[in-house]
Amino acid sequence: MSMILDGKKVAAEKRELLKTRIEELTAKGVTPQLAFLSVGADQASLSYQRSQERACSKVGIITRTIDLTQDTSEDVLLDQLFNLNEDSNIHGILVTLPLPEAINEERVLGAIESSKDVDCLNPINRGRLAFGKAEFLPATPAGIVSLLEAYEISLTGKHVVILGRGKAVGWPLAQILLRKEKMGNATVTVCHSRSGDLVRYAKDADILVAAIGKANFVGPEYVGKDQVVIDAGINGIETPQGWKMVGDVDFQRVSDIVNAITPVPGGVGPMTVAMLLANVTAAAERRLL
Amino acid sequence: MSMILDGKKVAAEKRELLKTRIEELTAKGVTPQLAFLSVGADQASLSYQRSQERACSKVGIITRTIDLTQDTSEDVLLDQLFNLNEDSNIHGILVTLPLPEAINEERVLGAIESSKDVDCLNPINRGRLAFGKAEFLPATPAGIVSLLEAYEISLTGKHVVILGRGKAVGWPLAQILLRKEKMGNATVTVCHSRSGDLVRYAKDADILVAAIGKANFVGPEYVGKDQVVIDAGINGIETPQGWKMVGDVDFQRVSDIVNAITPVPGGVGPMTVAMLLANVTAAAERRLL
Numbered sequence: 001m002s003m004i005l006d007g008k009k010v011a012a013e014k015r016e017l018l019k020t021r022i023e024e025l026t027a028k029g030v031t032p033q034l035a036f037l038s039v040g041a042d043q044a045s046l047s048y049q050r051s052q053e054r055a056c057s058k059v060g061i062i063t064r065t066i067d068l069t070q071d072t073s074e075d076v077l078l079d080q081l082f083n084l085n086e087d088s089n090i091h092g093i094l095v096t097l098p099l100p101e102a103i104n105e106e107r108v109l110g111a112i113e114s115s116k117d118v119d120c121l122n123p124i125n126r127g128r129l130a131f132g133k134a135e136f137l138p139a140t141p142a143g144i145v146s147l148l149e150a151y152e153i154s155l156t157g158k159h160v161v162i163l164g165r166g167k168a169v170g171w172p173l174a175q176i177l178l179r180k181e182k183m184g185n186a187t188v189t190v191c192h193s194r195s196g197d198l199v200r201y202a203k204d205a206d207i208l209v210a211a212i213g214k215a216n217f218v219g220p221e222y223v224g225k226d227q228v229v230i231d232a233g234i235n236g237i238e239t240p241q242g243w244k245m246v247g248d249v250d251f252q253r254v255s256d257i258v259n260a261i262t263p264v265p266g267g268v269g270p271m272t273v274a275m276l277l278a279n280v281t282a283a284a285e286r287r288l289l
Numbered sequence: 290m291s292m293i294l295d296g297k298k299v300a301a302e303k304r305e306l307l308k309t310r311i312e313e314l315t316a317k318g319v320t321p322q323l324a325f326l327s328v329g330a331d332q333a334s335l336s337y338q339r340s341q342e343r344a345c346s347k348v349g350i351i352t353r354t355i356d357l358t359q360d361t362s363e364d365v366l367l368d369q370l371f372n373l374n375e376d377s378n379i380h381g382i383l384v385t386l387p388l389p390e391a392i393n394e395e396r397v398l399g400a401i402e403s404s405k406d407v408d409c410l411n412p413i414n415r416g417r418l419a420f421g422k423a424e425f426l427p428a429t430p431a432g433i434v435s436l437l438e439a440y441e442i443s444l445t446g447k448h449v450v451i452l453g454r455g456k457a458v459g460w461p462l463a464q465i466l467l468r469k470e471k472m473g474n475a476t477v478t479v480c481h482s483r484s485g486d487l488v489r490y491a492k493d494a495d496i497l498v499a500a501i502g503k504a505n506f507v508g509p510e511y512v513g514k515d516q517v518v519i520d521a522g523i524n525g526i527e528t529p530q531g532w533k534m535v536g537d538v539d540f541q542r543v544s545d546i547v548n549a550i551t552p553v554p555g556g557v558g559p560m561t562v563a564m565l566l567a568n569v570t571a572a573a574e575r576r577l578l
Contacts, residue, residue, distance in 0.1 A: 174463075
């Protein structure tokens with residue numbers, strides 16, 4: 001049996017530390033506040049948003065939620081965003097993606113005030129990410145790095161193979177892992193749907209990250225016994241027992257082979273939320289400087 | 290003997306096409322103009338700048354050169370840059386890097402007007418690069434892609450291994466090659482000084498790109514017979530016959546092994562300059578739209 005990288009446990013420890021920092025902030029008159037802004041979000045996105053709101057509430061972060069209807073114009077959305085940018089009570093802003101097609105996503109994300117961009121959505125911050133200069137690291141890649149750090153799994157000189165080049169995980173994770181920092185200095189390979197023989201690349205990994213959004217896609221043929229497998233997938237599937245959340249990795253068949261693996265749920269997911277809470281807290285702390 | 294990817298020839302063809310476009314622009318009253326802005330640049334940088342100025346002149350692009358002394362303050366530099374931003378005769382701006390340590394490089398590059406950022410130096414454009422939305426592609430990576438295209442070497446599904454994670458070549462090239470476009474869709478591995486066994490990664494490449502800045506670093510042990518080798522290195526070395534420019538690849542010992550290779554000089558270098566000229570021309574054409 002391989003080692004389970006317990007994101008739920010590590011995240012809980014991180015949240016405890018955050019609570020103390022948030023209490024100190026609140027005592028100084030600043031309570032961290034995170035705003036959620038969505039337009040025509042589907043049920044799954046809203047449900048995920050609600051779970052984030054609950055997580056905020058548990059550590060003492062106030063949330064404000066603005067869910068706009070599908071037919072909202074870009075101007076109205078931008079007005080709402082500008083209000084949040086200017087509101088000194090708000091420390092972090094999350095825009096739920098994707099936005100409706102009629103809205104220019106890049107323009108909207110580019111309008112997020114940099115100091116409140118707690119999930120690194122603004123293209124300017126994205127650009128800075130690769131140079132170690134983003135205001136905040138995006139939550140999911142930061143959560144993955146933080147989980148590896150908690151288990152003292154070094155990245156320097158390791159070959160990290162990332163399946164998926166998406167904006168939320170694969171792409172920013174590659175940027176972060178390549179930086180010349182303690183939790184960086186990895187050799188990074190990014191694979192995707194057009195890569196052809198994914199197994200060839202995956203098997204060469206020291207650390208394999210799955211972020212492709214396909215339920216149970218990564219089977220035993222992708223992995224080797226010394227590997228660390230990070231599953232960033234969140235997929236809902238129907239089973240005879242009802243709806244179930246599974247990752248991109250076929251945990252049942254892979255977990256016995258590899259050296260260490262994250263479960264879904266309870267792996268990357270809780271770490272993502274913990275990183276988001278940490279970024280909001282840090283944003284509020286910077287306000288006091 | 291492998292195929293020589295003749296950047297000098299391809300660049301010359303591209304320059305001929307540019308001349309026609311520039312004549313048409315000039316006939317319409319718009320002559321493309323590129324500004325060079327440097328602070329305390331060393332002799333090698335200035336010499337490179339002069340060669341770019343000559344290349345501009347040959348195709349009909351006007352140049353303006355502002356070489357500031359080493360002790361120039363950031364404010365004075367920014368003033369010069371703002372003047373260039375506002376000057377409607379200027380279509381492209383190149384800031385010579387690195388800037389002196391006392392100057393905040395990111396702030397200066399971030400002040401380059403986006404529509405004039407012909408080498409994609411502004412961090413905002415850098416951020417957009419990965420999403421296929423930069424105003425212009427940075428010249429060296431664009432030159433590499435253009436050279437491969439000229440020789441009908443497809444990238445889709447190919448494993449491109451990049452030695453070097455630098456801002457000028459390795460990093461932006463990785464961003465470009467991962468995009469979902471005709472000359473993209475590669476599987477990309479980025480290696481660097483902390484990667485450990487570089488030979489292991491290099492040998493697995495379909496296309497190997499050297500961008501590490503070490504003369505003749507890549508020897509026969511790095512390559513295989515079916516590989517395409519792209520040498521983005523420009524290194525000056527002293528020989529008994531005097532100063533000589535060589536690449537990061539030991540051309541003499543590697544060129545007989547691989548399938549195709551770029552020489553230095555005459556490979557990536559002229560393509561870089563051609564791409565820069567093309568970006569300035571495109572910037573001027575957009576002004577007419």
